[in-house]
Amino acid sequence: MELRHWWWKFLAIALLLFASITALRTPLTPALVHVSPDRIAPGTSVIEVLGYNTDFQAGSTVVYLENADQRVCPSSTEVTDATHVQATFDVPTGLKEHLTTVGVDRLRYEGALFTEGLGQGIEGGACGPNEASSTVADAPFAFPNRSILYESIRNLHFHVPMWFTMIVLMAISMVQSIRVLGSNALEQDRTAELAAQVGLVFCGLGLVTGAFWARATWGAFWTNDVKLNGAAVTGLIYLAYFVLRGTVQDAHKRARLAAIYNIFAFVLLVMFLFVVPRLNAVDSLHPGNGGNSGFSDLDLDNRLRMIFYPAVLGWVLLGVWMLNLRVRAARIAEPLDP
DSSP states (O other), rough: OOOGGGGHHHHHHHHHHHHHHHHHHHHHHHHEEEEEESSOOOOEEEEEEEEEEEOOOOOTTTTTEEEETEOOOEEEEEEEEEEEEEEEEETTTTBBBSEEEETTEEEEEEEEOOOOOOOOOOEEEOOOOTOOOOOSSOOSOOOOOOTTTTTGGGGGGHHHHHHHHHHHHHHHHHHHHHHHHHOOHHHHHHHHHHHHHHHHHHHHHHHHHHHHHHHHTTTSSSOOOOHHHHHHHHHHHHHHHHHHHHHSSSHHHHHHHHHHHHHHHHHHHHHIIIIGGGGGOOOSSTSSSSSOHHHHHHHHOOOOHHHHHHHHHHHHHHHHHHHHHHHHHHHHHSSOOO
């Protein structure tokens, strides 16, 4: 076969290498991830701040509290290491709002502290962000650092493409099933079956990568989430498709029955994965479902998309490649009668 016929395979390899390596190696933007304690009252308070991918340095790190248009400066600041800093504040009486923001140089933890002893306001201090500080390492390219997700945000480039690939393969399977109903061709029936088999592999990979992501962010490998349950039911529906095929001996009858089932299976896939989780009455933990913010709301500078879209295309091409190999192997192993 000429190399020009392999271009899409080379493209798949290139995209997967680029997306996988970049997804794992790209640093996250620095952020403040924890503040202790979680409330302050008038008087002396010692605030401990934990940073993520930060570079706190003694003598140059500036810590401050901000409440509405008021700013409170620390009486002392102690940097423990690159990610830990401790500041002592003389919290005044009269802050305006119940939530106070903690700032370290150019990083902010919005509403980190519940505030007591409110009043009409105070005169703000002069401390503030230090642009010359090395607290924030200005990486040329970095992923957004989001609360709860943190490093697990990288899984976006593996978990979600698995489902896109599965959907493409199941769509190919459904199209072949529709063609079977029009022609009763066994070759198209075999392609439909093999596409569903490869699609089910990616369904399994999607469930596994999703389970590890859920453990990292939700605290459990599996939760009673409508989208998780819908994904599991979808896998069972397609397993039943193969059971149905095994119960019918006549090849042409099996092809037509399986084709009808396969069409309805794809409709249910769309319902369970896309329609039901987005209903307003349904509660879901998934981003973009149940009223939750989607990644379009979190990826404000579109840096995730720059890796995500190549990853999706690469995995889809790999899935189609796997199907192509399965079909060719089946034709060699078991030629069908014309």
